[in-house]
Amino acid sequence: MRDxxxxxxxxxxxxVLRAAVAAGRVAWGATASETDAAAxxxxxxxxxxxxxxxxxxxxxxxxxxxxxxxxxxxxxLRSLPSGTRLTDVVSVxxxxxxxxxxxxxxxxxxxxxxMAGTAASGWAAGGRTLFNGAPWVxxxxxxxxxxxxxxxxxxxxxxxxxxxxxxxxxxxxAVARIxxxxxxxxxxxxxxxAEGGPLALALAAxxxxxxxxxxxxxxxxxxxxxxxxxxxxxTAVDDALGRLGAARGSLASTGGLAKTxxxxxxARRALDERAxxxxxxxxxxxxxxxxxxxxxxxxxxxxxxxxxGSTAVARTS
Amino acid sequence: MRDxxxxxxxxxxxxVLRAAVAAGRVAWGATASETDAAAxxxxxxxxxxxxxxxxxxxxxxxxxxxxxxxxxxxxxLRSLPSGTRLTDVVSVxxxxxxxxxxxxxxxxxxxxxxMAGTAASGWAAGGRTLFNGAPWVxxxxxxxxxxxxxxxxxxxxxxxxxxxxxxxxxxxxAVARIxxxxxxxxxxxxxxxAEGGPLALALAAxxxxxxxxxxxxxxxxxxxxxxxxxxxxxTAVDDALGRLGAARGSLASTGGLAKTxxxxxxARRALDERAxxxxxxxxxxxxxxxxxxxxxxxxxxxxxxxxxGSTAVARTS
Numbered sequence: 205m206r207d208x209x210x211x212x213x214x215x216x217x218x219x220v221l222r223a224a225v226a227a228g229r230v231a232w233g234a235t236a237s238e239t240d241a242a243a244x245x246x247x248x249x250x251x252x253x254x255x256x257x258x259x260x261x262x263x264x265x266x267x268x269x270x271x272x273x274x275x276x277x278x279x280x281l282r283s284l285p286s287g288t289r290l291t292d293v294v295s296v297x298x299x300x301x302x303x304x305x306x307x308x309x310x311x312x313x314x315x316x317x318x319m320a321g322t323a324a325s326g327w328a329a330g331g332r333t334l335f336n337g338a339p340w341v342x343x344x345x346x347x348x349x350x351x352x353x354x355x356x357x358x359x360x361x362x363x364x365x366x367x368x369x370x371x372x373x374x375x376x377x378a379v380a381r382i383x384x385x386x387x388x389x390x391x392x393x394x395x396x397x398a399e400g401g402p403l404a405l406a407l408a409a410x411x412x413x414x415x416x417x418x419x420x421x422x423x424x425x426x427x428x429x430x431x432x433x434x435x436x437x438x439t440a441v442d443d444a445l446g447r448l449g450a451a452r453g454s455l456a457s458t459g460g461l462a463k464t465x466x467x468x469x470x471a472r473r474a475l476d477e478r479a480x481x482x483x484x485x486x487x488x489x490x491x492x493x494x495x496x497x498x499x500x501x502x503x504x505x506x507x508x509x510x511x512x513g514s515t516a517v518a519r520t521s
Numbered sequence: 522m523r524d525x526x527x528x529x530x531x532x533x534x535x536x537v538l539r540a541a542v543a544a545g546r547v548a549w550g551a552t553a554s555e556t557d558a559a560a561x562x563x564x565x566x567x568x569x570x571x572x573x574x575x576x577x578x579x580x581x582x583x584x585x586x587x588x589x590x591x592x593x594x595x596x597x598l599r600s601l602p603s604g605t606r607l608t609d610v611v612s613v614x615x616x617x618x619x620x621x622x623x624x625x626x627x628x629x630x631x632x633x634x635x636m637a638g639t640a641a642s643g644w645a646a647g648g649r650t651l652f653n654g655a656p657w658v659x660x661x662x663x664x665x666x667x668x669x670x671x672x673x674x675x676x677x678x679x680x681x682x683x684x685x686x687x688x689x690x691x692x693x694x695a696v697a698r699i700x701x702x703x704x705x706x707x708x709x710x711x712x713x714x715a716e717g718g719p720l721a722l723a724l725a726a727x728x729x730x731x732x733x734x735x736x737x738x739x740x741x742x743x744x745x746x747x748x749x750x751x752x753x754x755x756t757a758v759d760d761a762l763g764r765l766g767a768a769r770g771s772l773a774s775t776g777g778l779a780k781t782x783x784x785x786x787x788a789r790r791a792l793d794e795r796a797x798x799x800x801x802x803x804x805x806x807x808x809x810x811x812x813x814x815x816x817x818x819x820x821x822x823x824x825x826x827x828x829x830g831s832t833a834v835a836r837t838s
Binding site for chain 1: 636656658685687691692694695696698699700702703704705706707708709710711712713714715716717718719720721722723724725726727728729730731732733734735736737738740743744747748751754755757758759760761762764765766768769772773776777778779781782783784785786787788789790791792793795819820821822823824838
């Protein structure tokens, strides 16, 4: 099992370090946060400064996991020894890919995004089981290093996650639709409701409570998440504006909302009735079509659930 | 206790009839649905045709409760004896008020809207406790008959509901914001998400699940509710379009979403932190300022919780 060096020991990075050690790996970390460093050391983990951690990673040919916020990624990349095995856990993938290509083109990079809780932050909020059953997106772009792909798949599966293979751009487009736009719409709906004053809030139905729930989230985290995925979120917002505008036009002209309501119901049923009867397929990661085959699994809503040597085992509908 | 005649024995009307009888009143009903009529009779309730039910109501000076869908209201109004004590439980109030003024101006009408479950329909879906703890909006417009207001307050409180006094227009504006718009936005969000395909649905976060939950509702009921409140819903949709457009503009120009996210969070907190420490006030319903005093209670998010003779007891923050 490959050694793991985690840069950034907040909620996600701290949980990766714990899960890697729990899986029997040699793993260590670095963090700029004195609080997180002290807490991690107090829990018995090895923590050093960034240069020492990266030097050890180079010496042991470890997989480096960047787990710092997006604005801090560039500084870490500038410190990387040439040829480093590299992944990250940042919630947006296109911007990190572009940054690596610009700042550390020598790195052997395969991007990742474990989709687990973000409500709290810091080492203390994490745990070794954070990723159990969670989707861990892995950017299986053409041209990535197949050895590092195996490293990243193995680490993700070791933490209890299942792997969703796709491209960086498709990841960003998808999370804009099903994670970032919901936060924007929840904020808008909450504001429209509150504009109705205490009377409206006193009459608030379950539909309003459900639709505004995530508007209570930590605004700094929501902003970082949404603003970091600007281009893809703009596309999703435009889609929503177009559909809401069409509903408005139909209601104003004919008085009818059938198209909006029926399309929404069909879409929600697609979520509720996702196939649970799944076929198992295997992908030989050394074969020429391996990356395309993995991406096809993700495109169909499937996932990689195990790794036998260089063969990935996937479930898909 | 005044007798009650319920026209329409679906979920809401059937529950009103049951609750009235459970409270010790003489009550009977009429329905055009053979299924509901048979089910109500099978449960031991008195059910007749519309003419017989209304004739008995005239004879006993009963309160007539119209509990049919909006499109069927006009026919009932045309059958009403002059001077009938009248209320309704239709989910939109301005259109019913206008219909009464046009078709049955002789009726002594005070509109109402008990805000209880609408997921299922028909007599079989109802129950005597449906309104326990629910808000029951009563339209306390200037010019209403004070005797009938007392009748309606007493019936609503007898069913276990608390009364929210406001005007028909303010009711319609409020429910557009906190019940009808949430259904429209849920449909839009579901469609935008599904447009991302199986990959997006496989990555769907809790925010997407919450924000689209009511998109699974019975589309006929959602359409009837939303389309029946067309004017007020257009205002709410325009408010949402304006706020979403502003978020789009800010994201595209500066890349920032602070204003949208912060406003949404403050609005959601206003919902979560509604004052629970409430003062009790009383309103003498025979006094000149009674209706304005009641509406002020509703405007502050308060409610009428009891009736002592002609004195209403309200709780408000």
